[in-house]
Amino acid sequence: MTNPAQNGHPSKSEEGARSPADEERAKMPAPSAPSRPYADLDTPSVIVDLALLERNVAEMAGLAREAGVALRPHVKTHKTPRIAAMQLDAGAAGLTCAKVGEAEALAGAGFTDLFVCYPIVTRTKARRLSALAARPGLSLSTIVDSPAGVAALSAAFADAPEPLETLVKVDTGLGRVGVAPGAAAVDLARTVAAAPGLRFGGVCAHEGFAYGLPDPEERAAAARAGAATLAATAEELAAAGLPAARVSVGATPGASALAATPGVTEVRPGNYVFYDAMQAGLGVVPLERCALRVLVTVVSHAARDRAIVDAGSKTLTSDQGAHGLASAGGFGAVVGREDVRIERLSEEHGWLRLDPAGSDVGIGETLEVVPVHACPVANLAHELVIVR
Amino acid sequence: MTNPAQNGHPSKSEEGARSPADEERAKMPAPSAPSRPYADLDTPSVIVDLALLERNVAEMAGLAREAGVALRPHVKTHKTPRIAAMQLDAGAAGLTCAKVGEAEALAGAGFTDLFVCYPIVTRTKARRLSALAARPGLSLSTIVDSPAGVAALSAAFADAPEPLETLVKVDTGLGRVGVAPGAAAVDLARTVAAAPGLRFGGVCAHEGFAYGLPDPEERAAAARAGAATLAATAEELAAAGLPAARVSVGATPGASALAATPGVTEVRPGNYVFYDAMQAGLGVVPLERCALRVLVTVVSHAARDRAIVDAGSKTLTSDQGAHGLASAGGFGAVVGREDVRIERLSEEHGWLRLDPAGSDVGIGETLEVVPVHACPVANLAHELVIVR
Numbered sequence: 001m002t003n004p005a006q007n008g009h010p011s012k013s014e015e016g017a018r019s020p021a022d023e024e025r026a027k028m029p030a031p032s033a034p035s036r037p038y039a040d041l042d043t044p045s046v047i048v049d050l051a052l053l054e055r056n057v058a059e060m061a062g063l064a065r066e067a068g069v070a071l072r073p074h075v076k077t078h079k080t081p082r083i084a085a086m087q088l089d090a091g092a093a094g095l096t097c098a099k100v101g102e103a104e105a106l107a108g109a110g111f112t113d114l115f116v117c118y119p120i121v122t123r124t125k126a127r128r129l130s131a132l133a134a135r136p137g138l139s140l141s142t143i144v145d146s147p148a149g150v151a152a153l154s155a156a157f158a159d160a161p162e163p164l165e166t167l168v169k170v171d172t173g174l175g176r177v178g179v180a181p182g183a184a185a186v187d188l189a190r191t192v193a194a195a196p197g198l199r200f201g202g203v204c205a206h207e208g209f210a211y212g213l214p215d216p217e218e219r220a221a222a223a224r225a226g227a228a229t230l231a232a233t234a235e236e237l238a239a240a241g242l243p244a245a246r247v248s249v250g251a252t253p254g255a256s257a258l259a260a261t262p263g264v265t266e267v268r269p270g271n272y273v274f275y276d277a278m279q280a281g282l283g284v285v286p287l288e289r290c291a292l293r294v295l296v297t298v299v300s301h302a303a304r305d306r307a308i309v310d311a312g313s314k315t316l317t318s319d320q321g322a323h324g325l326a327s328a329g330g331f332g333a334v335v336g337r338e339d340v341r342i343e344r345l346s347e348e349h350g351w352l353r354l355d356p357a358g359s360d361v362g363i364g365e366t367l368e369v370v371p372v373h374a375c376p377v378a379n380l381a382h383e384l385v386i387v388r
Numbered sequence: 389m390t391n392p393a394q395n396g397h398p399s400k401s402e403e404g405a406r407s408p409a410d411e412e413r414a415k416m417p418a419p420s421a422p423s424r425p426y427a428d429l430d431t432p433s434v435i436v437d438l439a440l441l442e443r444n445v446a447e448m449a450g451l452a453r454e455a456g457v458a459l460r461p462h463v464k465t466h467k468t469p470r471i472a473a474m475q476l477d478a479g480a481a482g483l484t485c486a487k488v489g490e491a492e493a494l495a496g497a498g499f500t501d502l503f504v505c506y507p508i509v510t511r512t513k514a515r516r517l518s519a520l521a522a523r524p525g526l527s528l529s530t531i532v533d534s535p536a537g538v539a540a541l542s543a544a545f546a547d548a549p550e551p552l553e554t555l556v557k558v559d560t561g562l563g564r565v566g567v568a569p570g571a572a573a574v575d576l577a578r579t580v581a582a583a584p585g586l587r588f589g590g591v592c593a594h595e596g597f598a599y600g601l602p603d604p605e606e607r608a609a610a611a612r613a614g615a616a617t618l619a620a621t622a623e624e625l626a627a628a629g630l631p632a633a634r635v636s637v638g639a640t641p642g643a644s645a646l647a648a649t650p651g652v653t654e655v656r657p658g659n660y661v662f663y664d665a666m667q668a669g670l671g672v673v674p675l676e677r678c679a680l681r682v683l684v685t686v687v688s689h690a691a692r693d694r695a696i697v698d699a700g701s702k703t704l705t706s707d708q709g710a711h712g713l714a715s716a717g718g719f720g721a722v723v724g725r726e727d728v729r730i731e732r733l734s735e736e737h738g739w740l741r742l743d744p745a746g747s748d749v750g751i752g753e754t755l756e757v758v759p760v761h762a763c764p765v766a767n768l769a770h771e772l773v774i775v776r
Contacts, residue, residue, distance in 0.1 A: 042512045076735060098736045118736065119687045119696075121752050124430045145688050148751040176737060177688040177696050208734070299507045300533050300565040308565050310506075314767050318706040324719075324732030324739070346596070346711045347464060347763055348486045348506065349564060363536040364509050375735055379702050380768065 043297040043366065044311040046381040050388050052291035053273060054086070060255065060272045061090035067259035067267075072096050072115055074250065074270025077375045080384060081109040083273060094139070096250070096268045100128045103140070107132055115248075116142040117204065117268065119169065119177055121149045126156035133157070133164060141165035141246075143204050145178050150191050150198065157197030165201035166192050167246060170233055172205040172226035174323070181233045189242045202246030202265070203237070205230045210253040211322040216283055223254030224261050231263025253284050271322075276374035277333040278321050287333055290370040292378065294332070296350065298365045307361050309342075309350040311369065315380065318345060319373035335368040337361075342369065431685040431754065432699040434769040438776050440679035441471070441661060448643065448660045449478035455647035455655075460484050460503055462638065462658025465763045468772060469497040471661060482527070484638070484656045488516045495523055503636075504530040505592065505656065507557065507565055509537045514544035521548060529553035529634075531592050532576065533566050538583050545585030553589035554580050555634060558621055560593040560614035562711070569621045577630045590634030590653070591625070593618045598641040599710040604671055611642030612649050619651025641672050659710075664762035665721040666709050675721055678758040680766065682720070684738065686753045695749050697730075697738040699757065703768065706733060707761035723756040725749075730757065 041047070064071035070093040075084055079102060084095055094113030097103040103114045120126050120142055133140045144150050144166055157164045168189050171178030179185050185203060193200040207226040213219040227249045234244040249258045250268025252275075259267045274292035275285050294315060300308040320326040331342040331350065339358030344351040350369075354360065361367070371377045378384060429435070452459035458481040463472055467490060472483055482501030485491040491502045508514050508530055521528045532538050532554055545552045556576050559566030567573050573591060581588040595614040601607040615637045622632040637646045638656025640663075647655045662680035663673050682703060688696040701719075708714040719730040719738065727746030732739040738757075742748065749755070759765045766772060 040512075043510070118698075121687050122431070122685055124428075145690055146751050149687075152752070171690060175691075175694065176734065176739065177690065179690060297510055299509050299537075302533060302559060302566060302568075303563075306563065308507075313705070313707055313764055317701070318708070318764075319701055320706070323734045324706075344711060346564065347767075351564065363534050364540070376701055376706075379735075 041295055041385060043295050044315045045295040045385050046315075046377060046383070047293050047295055047368075047385045047387045048274070049291045049293070050386050052289060053083070053386075056273050056275065056289070056291055057083075057086050057090050060269060061087070061092065063256055064259055064267055065091060067256075069259050069264055070094075070266035072248070072250075072266050072268050073273070074098070074117070074268050075102060075106065077270040078273055078378050078384070079105075080378070081106065081111070084109075084111060087273070093266065096270070100125050100132070103132055104128065107135055107138055112137050113139045114141075115268075116140070117206075119143060119145050119149050121146070121152050123152060123155065126152045129153070129164070130156040130160055133160060133162070139165075141167060141201055143167045143169040144188065144192060145169040147188070147191055150188070150195050154195035154197050160197055163197055163199035166198045167201045167204040167248065168192065170203050170205045170230055172207060172229045173222070174206055174208040176206070176208065176323070178205060181229045182236060185233045186236055186240050186242065189237055189244075190240070193242060200242055200244075202244035202248060203230055203234055204246070204248040206268075207249060207251040207254060207258060208323045210251050211278070211282070212325050213253075214282055219254050219282070220257040223251070223257040227258050227261035227264050231261060234263055252279060253282055271375060274374040274378070277370045277372045280333065280370070281329070287335070287370055290374070292371070292374045292384070293335065294369045294371055294377065296367050296369055298352075298361045298363050298367065301361065301363050305354050305356050307352040307354060309352060309367060309369075310348065311350050312348045313345040314347045315377070316342075316345060316350065316369065316371050317373060317376040317380065319376055322373065330372075332369040332371045335370060337367065340367075429683055429773060431683050432703045433683040433773055434703075434765060434771070435681050435683055435756075435773045435775045436662070437679045437681070438774050440677060441774075442474070444661050444663065444677070444679055445471075445474050445478050448657060449475070449480065451644055452647055452655055453479060455644075457647050457652055458482075458654035460636070460638075460654050460656050461661070462486070462505070462656050463490060463494065465658040466661055466766050466772070467493075468766070469494065469499070472497075472499060475661070481654065484658070488513050488520070491520055491528070492516065495520055495526055500525050501527045502529075503656075504528070505594075507531060507533050507537050509534070509540050511540060511543065514540045517541070517552070518544040518548055521545070521550070521552060527553075529555065529589055531555045531557040532580060533557040535576070535579055538576070538579050538586065542583035542585050548585055551585055551587035554586045555589045555592040555636065556580065558591050558593045558618055560595065560617045561610070562594055562596040564594070564596065564711070566593060569617045570624060573621045574624055574628050574630065577625055577632075578628070581630060588630055588632075590632035590636060591618055591622055592634070592636040594656075595637060595639045595642060595646060596711045598639050599666070599670070600713050601641075602670055607642050607670070608645040611639070611645040615646045615649035615652050619649060622651055640667060641670055659763060662762040662766070665758045665760045668721065668758070669717070675723070675758055678762070680759070680762045680772070681723065682757045682759055682765065684755050684757055686740075686749045686751050686755065689749065689751050693742050693744050695740040695742060697740060697755060697757075698736065699738050700736045701733040702735045703765070704730075704733060704738065704757065704759050705761060705764040705768065707764055710761065718760075720757040720759045723758060725755065728755075
């Protein structure tokens, strides 16, 4: 995969001025210059510690390399071309997107190997995909979990010069998107292989259930079981004459167990670039490893046990975990102030509960908050400020 | 207050290309042309029913007019200059903002009477306020709830040509921002009156506790009690030689009780322009009155009792109510499909729980969702699509 950051000349978007790609790109926060003075930042600001980011990126790349699987990180966590470039520099084989809009923005920024890991079922979105696939040098793939999805993609790609690489999404336990493992997956793969304009590319699953398992051993065992289920389906496919070139799994919790499962060919973790209080709550990493923090200011302190900071649900989001699970207490962890709890959020207010026997905060004081869930926080931010 | 929509020549922002005002403005969704075909919309799209919006705007304006109080609606709900203009056309006296950035964006769009109802305590933000106040013809006001806030504002406005109209924020029961009613408020008002660059402008409270009271009579009584507490503090201030020109209350639930309380001079509801499933859950309005909806597509239906739509927490948000309260079941109401529940959200997935004995949905089908909390949904949207 070409890394546009290496030659400094990312190709420009070919879309019109108000294309969905432009809209998506406008949303992608652009990292500020590292030289921007940390203390002069207005609040709330979303900051990213560069040393931690680099370490997180390098470690996951090393994990995939040692396991001998491809790393195709999910960009929905950061939506930032410069961070995507860091992931490719570290050895990632390509990028995973949650939306056609994310893929359009990345293609516009010059990235050339994109996996839209979301079921496309409408004519509008399938046509956006085929317009994207028509870009010179772009390698595009996606998923299906229904004959309706196969039909929508086939209609848009039947006349394309190259067939669309299409993976069958399998539900290995999350209970969200995907057909059942085994026979149902083989049936759908056969439908893909027979559809004009499509090429069967393999199988794919997301082990999001790992977010509900706080015990590390239980989590690793569940991740392994999920990946093994997908690998077994790949064997059934091979026996049916439909070899799965890609056996793709992904989630940050349990990533090492996933990557080490025999038969797996690629992993798609996303959150690991930043980590967050949810991952710390699960014991995936200590809180100190979380690269994304929100700089906030204490704006009110009207009672001894209560203070208010200038970040609420429009900055920290009301997420209490992934997939609707509650994996962390409160709405963020105040760095170095374990006795201070973020108890409630209004839209622009974070309610701190202070222990009257513990440390106090002062009006005007700046605090660093590790959010519960970094992905929607980065999505809301106009910019990510890189700090060293 | 000048309504820039009336002459069609809103003044331009005087800030530089990357000012906070520009950033905020970039975030404000611009309504699309009403002629945009509804059925051709890609999903997820945030749509606003114009007839309902107009009715909601007119009814609240009528309520304030009949009560003889000023209406200063909170723009944090829509962040959209065209909707702010509708509110002024209907009789609003000015606009309330939750952030300096919102006020900067509205000033840039030509609005001239802005109330920043948030405690400003840092030099950076106080200077942004004084830069804003220096615009010709702009009437600006704000709040304080601490001597530290008074000091920060006074330092920024001591040399300004006009003093800053500063209200004392009073906590009448929400337990968030604000000094205690009575003596504490009088003390802080005295500090304001003595501070160079500031002019004491009155008292202000937010009856957000109304969101925790599902019984309409109990809610109205609590709203009345909160407003009466604020009015009593205003009387104490008058007796102390510090007359409160503005006695400002605000919340959509309980708005009529608030406006009718003797001594109140202005109301600041925000959510009413759209309403949402939370307000419907509280019985403030029926669900049919909610003007903002999210158009979603069913993208997966892998089990009889489960389907997935293409709007998750990055579209609907994980809010289950205001101020961290849970006032609505689930994560949104599917219009006309009471037997379908939005049970969980991933970032780009909404999990529908279907009643096997109830109605089914089909892959590719479009549904309308009234979100639990409209304000953060509008905040996340790139655009609001006006439909008739």
